[in-house]
Amino acid sequence: MRLLAFIVGLFLSQAVFATPDTLFLLRHAEKRDGINPNLSEAGKARAEHLVSMLKDKKIKHIFSTNYNRTLETVKPLSQKLGIVVTHYNPRQLTALVKQLKTLKGNTVIVGHSNTTPQLVKLLTDHDVTINEDQFDELFVIEGGALTLLSSNN
Incomplete structure (x- = not known):
């Protein structure tokens, strides 16, 4: 009985401390001006390009703030x-x-020029910055290692 309790406890603790396979963090694409703006034409093109970059990455979860x-x-x-x-x-x-640490599978998280670097810091302890005019950085976290890609490619 103790062995069974140990196995169940071990299984549950692994579920709690699990991490997704790969995290893809990015800032939203180029936007129009105004309060809660929509994407510009360049932003719409970048959003479509992200599909070609990530469609084969076995994404299981997508997270976004609730802004246009x-x-x-x-x-x-x-x-x-x-x-x-x-x-x-x-x-x-x-x-x-x-x-995020409870999920299984690759995950995309889209945020903002201030929140995406904060998330990278919380997840990897690395300091990164995104300038107000930068929309092309894609941060990839896999096994705790941070890689920076460009969504211009």
Whole structure:
């Protein structure tokens, strides 16, 4: 009986401390001006390009803040893959990290020029920055290792 309890406990603890295979973190694509703006034409093109970059990456989860620019950035990918986008609160990144650590499978998280670097820091302890005019950085976290790719390719 103790052995069974140990095995169940071990299984549950691994589920709690599991991490997704690969995390893809990015800032929303280029936007128009205004409050809660939509994507510009360049942003729409980048969102479509993200589909070609990520469609074969075995994505299982997509997270986005609930703003037009972030949702429109992942909409083509979520439609292509048939994955419902999960909204997260950009003011509660620690809660998002806890949620991410319970997932299995590759995950895309789209945020903003301030929240994406904060997430990278929480997940890897690396400091990164995104300038206000940068929309092409794709941060890849796999096994705790951080890689920077460009969504211009």
